[in-house]
Amino acid sequence: MKPLTEQEIRSAFVNCTKGEAKRLSVPRDLAERPWDDLDFLGWRDPQAPARACLVTELEGRPRAVVLRCPSPGARHVQRSMCSVCMTVHTGGVSLMVAPKAGKAGQQGNSVGRYLCDDLACSLYVRGRKDAGPGARLQESLTLEEKILRTTANITAFVAKVTA
Numbered sequence: 001m002k003p004l005t006e007q008e009i010r011s012a013f014v015n016c017t018k019g020e021a022k023r024l025s026v027p028r029d030l031a032e033r034p035w036d037d038l039d040f041l042g043w044r045d046p047q048a049p050a051r052a053c054l055v056t057e058l059e060g061r062p063r064a065v066v067l068r069c070p071s072p073g074a075r076h077v078q079r080s081m082c083s084v085c086m087t088v089h090t091g092g093v094s095l096m097v098a099p100k101a102g103k104a105g106q107q108g109n110s111v112g113r114y115l116c117d118d119l120a121c122s123l124y125v126r127g128r129k130d131a132g133p134g135a136r137l138q139e140s141l142t143l144e145e146k147i148l149r150t151t152a153n154i155t156a157f158v159a160k161v162t163a
């Protein structure tokens with residue numbers, strides 16, 4: 001994806017107030033992130049262990065989403081699969097829940113997905129990060145197809161949050 005600045009990310013949040021978007025922790029090392037290899041940028045909020053964020057492009061515009069996730073101590077140690085990148089982790093997948101944007105969110109509606117705890121899906125797909133033996137399924141898809149699937153999954157998720 002196209003590199004983003006802190007300001008672009010903060011103004012891309014769709015499911016929190018402007019004040020919250022201003023106060024959220026955004027990674028400081030944005031310039032060093034491997035943007036070419038990212039379908040989305042996701043991060044855990046170091047100041048709020050039960051919060052994660054992700055930003056991706058939807059219809060050519062950056063869209064960022066705040067997620068609630070189990071705090072590190074509350075994790076299961078089961079083997080489970082990330083619904084976005086299809087990586088299998090032992091205790092490294094969490095149900096992340098995004099309040100919906102706008103009125104629907106104010107009424108308590110949300111959308112959940114099982115995601116890699118570290119939100120590094122793009123790197124697992126490309127083999128730039130290793131989740132251990134058996135983590136990646138043997139598939140007949142090409143890397144290109146796996147990347148397309150990851151992008152499709154994450155944009156579908158963000159589209160559901162904004163819908």
Ligand SMILES: [Zn+2]
Nearest residue numbers: 082085116121
């Ligand atoms: Zn993943």
